[in-house]
Amino acid sequence: MKTAVTEMFGIGIPVFAFSHCRDVVVATSKAGGMGVLGAAWMTPEHLEQELKWIDEHIDGKPYGVDMIFTSAASDISGGKSPRKILPRGHVEYINALMTEDGVPELPQEDVDGWYEEYAANLSFTQDESDALFEVAMRHPIKFLVSALGVPPSHVVERARRAGIRVGALVGSSRQAEKQADAGMDVIIAQGTEGGGHTGSVASMVLWPEVVDRVAPIPVLAAGGVGNGRQMAAALALGAEGVWCGTIWLGTVESELNPDMRDVLYAAKSTDAVITYGYTGKPCRAIRSKYTEAWAADDAPKPLGVPYQSILSGEPFRRAERSHRKDWMTYASGQVVGQVNEPKTVKQVIFDMLTEYADAMERMETLLQD
Numbered sequence: 536m537k538t539a540v541t542e543m544f545g546i547g548i549p550v551f552a553f554s555h556c557r558d559v560v561v562a563t564s565k566a567g568g569m570g571v572l573g574a575a576w577m578t579p580e581h582l583e584q585e586l587k588w589i590d591e592h593i594d595g596k597p598y599g600v601d602m603i604f605t606s607a608a609s610d611i612s613g614g615k616s617p618r619k620i621l622p623r624g625h626v627e628y629i630n631a632l633m634t635e636d637g638v639p640e641l642p643q644e645d646v647d648g649w650y651e652e653y654a655a656n657l658s659f660t661q662d663e664s665d666a667l668f669e670v671a672m673r674h675p676i677k678f679l680v681s682a683l684g685v686p687p688s689h690v691v692e693r694a695r696r697a698g699i700r701v702g703a704l705v706g707s708s709r710q711a712e713k714q715a716d717a718g719m720d721v722i723i724a725q726g727t728e729g730g731g732h733t734g735s736v737a738s739m740v741l742w743p744e745v746v747d748r749v750a751p752i753p754v755l756a757a758g759g760v761g762n763g764r765q766m767a768a769a770l771a772l773g774a775e776g777v778w779c780g781t782i783w784l785g786t787v788e789s790e791l792n793p794d795m796r797d798v799l800y801a802a803k804s805t806d807a808v809i810t811y812g813y814t815g816k817p818c819r820a821i822r823s824k825y826t827e828a829w830a831a832d833d834a835p836k837p838l839g840v841p842y843q844s845i846l847s848g849e850p851f852r853r854a855e856r857s858h859r860k861d862w863m864t865y866a867s868g869q870v871v872g873q874v875n876e877p878k879t880v881k882q883v884i885f886d887m888l889t890e891y892a893d894a895m896e897r898m899e900t901l902l903q904d
């Protein structure tokens with residue numbers, strides 16, 4: 536296939552895989568698309584490890600890194616134990632509900648260890664952000680993506696001088712305009728259907744709006760793309776490629792454990808709900824007793840970023856340890872209803888392309904008399 540982004544990155548298929556899992560990144564790039572590693576919550580040491588592994592396995596194919604720059608960062612270290620900075624009422628609310636529902640408690644040392652580990656990843660100072668960027672720059676990345684907000688101009692300039700293309704996710708045409716002004720090479724427009732942090736405008740409306748607003752900057756369509764018919768719709772609406780997240784969660788290569796996979800395969804599109812209980816910002820994730828708990832009338836108001844994410848660590852681990860699938864959740868978009876069995880990344884891409892070709896053929900027949 537040939538679009539503005541296949542030309543820009545020298546790839547054969549305009550399919551981008553956002554993933555926190557290095558295996559998915561490598562498999563996508565090897566299949567002819569482009570894998571982009573979600574590094575937002577990694578420490579610099581962890582990112583270095585992951586990128587080294589990718590370099591060793593990707594056969595020189597292009598790949599990217601997605602991170603959060605300092606405008607959205609927060610320093611929560613301050614020398615305090617992470618659990619102590621959380622309001623007690625919030626911690627007790629969710630833990631009491633789990634106890635009442637028979638979910639075993641975690642041993643105290645496990646709780647403490649978990650908070651330390653979680654908070655180390657979520658604490659984000661200017662220095663840590665810069666260190667993460669420096670790590671990325673030491674590797675042959677071809678695409679640097681800002682997950683939230685406009686990246687600082689020195690980051691954009693340095694990346695571009697090194698021949699790296701810069702992109703950003705947006706959920707409205709207003710955000711798209713700001714990112715275009717900041718010099719993005721690619722805009723990723725994510726409709727509300729998408730997994731993770733998400734806005735309120737649906738893909739069908741958002742994609743063409745953003746395409747028109749930022750032209751001639753190429754737009755990748757995100758949110759609700761998991762098969763070839765959806766890909767055909769995205770390209771028909773003016774996108775130059777698709778950026779998918781949820782569809783990779785069900786692949787053989789994905790990071791999900793067996794219990795979470797069961798939850799994912801069973802989930803319908805209506806189960807991908809917006810919750811504030813995950814991170815404190817509107818985030819689309821699979822409905823569970825955990826998301827329901829934070830949506831209840833008597834629930835405390837979820838905390839802000841990154842405190843709600845820190846708070847969610849203990850209940851998530853409690854559910855995982857006790858195999859309580861009814862309490863498990865994971866960021867997922869509405870296409871989760873299409874993810875029903877394990878497939879390899881290569882197979883997902885192959886199916887997408889076959890279905891895309893069928894869809895195009897069908898469209899052509901509609902023009903004949």
Ligand SMILES: Cc1cc2nc3c(=O)[nH]c(=O)nc-3n(C[C@H](O)[C@H](O)[C@H](O)COP(=O)(O)O)c2cc1C
Pocket residue numbers: 553573574575601681682683704725728729730731732757758759760778779780781782865866867868869870
């Ligand atoms: C599990 C998960 C985690 C995500 N985390 C991030 C992230 O850290 N940074 C980011 O830019 N986007 C993140 N996203 C959003 C994806 O980049 C992508 O835009 C979205 O998944 C597209 O919609 P889809 O889920 O319908 O494919 C995440 C999505 C999922 C499913």
